[in-house]
Amino acid sequence: AQTVTQSQPEMSVQEAETVTLSCTYDTSESDYYLFWYKQPPSRQMILVIRQEAYKQQNATENRFSVNFQKAAKSFSLKISDSQLGDAAMYFCAYRFSWGSGNTPLVFGKGTRLSVIA
Amino acid sequence: DGGITQSPKYLFRKEGQNVTLSCEQNLNHDAMYWYRQDPGQGLRLIYYSQIVNDFQKGDIAEGYSVSREKKESFPLTVTSAQKNPTAFYLCASSIKQGAARGYTFGSGTRLTVV
Numbered sequence: 517a518q519t520v521t522q523s524q525p526e527m528s529v530q531e532a533e534t535v536t537l538s539c540t541y542d543t544s545e546s547d548y549y550l551f552w553y554k555q556p557p558s559r560q561m562i563l564v565i566r567q568e569a570y571k572q573q574n575a576t577e578n579r580f581s582v583n584f585q586k587a588a589k590s591f592s593l594k595i596s597d598s599q600l601g602d603a604a605m606y607f608c609a610y611r612f613s614w615g616s617g618n619t620p621l622v623f624g625k626g627t628r629l630s631v632i633a
Numbered sequence: 634d635g636g637i638t639q640s641p642k643y644l645f646r647k648e649g650q651n652v653t654l655s656c657e658q659n660l661n662h663d664a665m666y667w668y669r670q671d672p673g674q675g676l677r678l679i680y681y682s683q684i685v686n687d688f689q690k691g692d693i694a695e696g697y698s699v700s701r702e703k704k705e706s707f708p709l710t711v712t713s714a715q716k717n718p719t720a721f722y723l724c725a726s727s728i729k730q731g732a733a734r735g736y737t738f739g740s741g742t743r744l745t746v747v
Binding site: 525549553558560568607611618621622623624625626 | 677678
């Protein structure tokens, strides 16, 4: 079974600084997708960034970027120029695609990020 | 606007009672999912459905039941067999071949046993 591990239950960062959240996963599949979701205090899940495993180039979305290491099965999230609004729970997730369907997302346990003013 | 609506936002249940959480989407998505969120546990899959009238158990299906009679609706019943139902429940949906797009999530239901 696929598993996703986030080894940092809590992290903190100074405003305007950079922070990296770690994620590793276990799979025997070659074609899959990885995601980072943000859950602010409102508890609404927000997609931050996604990565297709077949793409070697790391995904970026404004201040958010990933370091995707396929051989190491590692998918870390880097947040640059951290802002107070980045304070949230962050979840790493995985799914693979098959035939005409999808598998459900498998989530890590999350990392709670605090941003210090 | 298209989206997923979960209701109610807060729900209180007496021990021994069944309760049903509603999840409705108008996105024309094929697949729908139910997750349970507990502190320190992340999101754990309860049930999912890829098409109408079909659904599969997730990792923690015991004590829960679902139905998928309409494409738009995927209600979750928490039965009295679920011994620790107090949690935050999230519903999500996705298109059938949209693995790269992830999910659209509802805003969740907080269930508390009193």
